[in-house]
Amino acid sequence: MVAAKLGGADPAGTARLAAVIEKARKTKRLARCDRARQSKRVRVLAAKSWSLEQLVFEGYAPHKVPVIVEVPTDNKNRTAPEIRVLFKRGQLGAPGSNKFLFDHVGLVEAHHPDAERGCGKRAAIEAGAQDLFFLTNADDAEIPEETRGARFITAPTDLHAVSPMAGPECWTIVTSELGYIAKTFPELSEEDREQVGEFLQAVEDHDDVHRVWAAIR
Numbered sequence: 348m349v350a351a352k353l354g355g356a357d358p359a360g361t362a363r364l365a366a367v368i369e370k371a372r373k374t375k376r377l378a379r380c381d382r383a384r385q386s387k388r389v390r391v392l393a394a395k396s397w398s399l400e401q402l403v404f405e406g407y408a409p410h411k412v413p414v415i416v417e418v419p420t421d422n423k424n425r426t427a428p429e430i431r432v433l434f435k436r437g438q439l440g441a442p443g444s445n446k447f448l449f450d451h452v453g454l455v456e457a458h459h460p461d462a463e464r465g466c467g468k469r470a471a472i473e474a475g476a477q478d479l480f481f482l483t484n485a486d487d488a489e490i491p492e493e494t495r496g497a498r499f500i501t502a503p504t505d506l507h508a509v510s511p512m513a514g515p516e517c518w519t520i521v522t523s524e525l526g527y528i529a530k531t532f533p534e535l536s537e538e539d540r541e542q543v544g545e546f547l548q549a550v551e552d553h554d555d556v557h558r559v560w561a562a563i564r
Contacts, residue, residue, distance in 0.1 A: 402426060407445065410543060411533060413562045429553065436549070448562065450530060451525070452526060458489075459496075459518050459519070
């Protein structure tokens with residue numbers, strides 16, 4: 348619904364919605380996704396009188412792990428207090444300014460059926476990608492085995508320019524979104540990682556939370 352609101356209900360017109368539908372197909376949730384995209388609520392959301400507000404919460408998970416939480420909502424008076432409560436309930440979790448610890452970037456993740464071929468890399472770089480990292484299925488479950496996976500890093504303003512270049516010719520896009528990449532990562536023991544994971548899962552389970560970015564490998 349969020350993707351349809353931001354870019355329209357036609358997946359051909361927005362890489363973000365196309366990526367959502369592709370993920371839904373893989374997880375056998377395509378029918379649910381189609382119902383959401385075509386629902387009366389989406390038509391209401393698209394009305395000019397309706398405004399979707401993007402809230403961004405900064406804070407720290409246990410063991411001082413920086414966290415940024417993105418929450419699209421039509422009722423910030425309901426959502427904001429609920430997210431703050433989640434931070435308070437988390438063991439050692441706390442709100443606090445931390446955006447300076449992250450780079451705000453565009454992220455495009457895609458895969459190509461020919462694992463030996465670098466098709467699309469040059470075009471994406473020329474279109475504005477600042478960096479590229481190759482991925483495997485071990486790095487990301489969205490990347491099918493025996494394919495060439497890649498993550499294109501762009502400036503926020505270049506995301507939509509890079510997405511088409513990375514996609515139609517050779518690559519299948521699975522993610523196209525703005526996000527945050529941590530500049531540094533705290534050293535954590537296995538026990539520490541478990542506590543951080545429990546905290547992050549509690550935040551992600553909130554119905555309105557869209558994305559959680561954390562400085563954890």
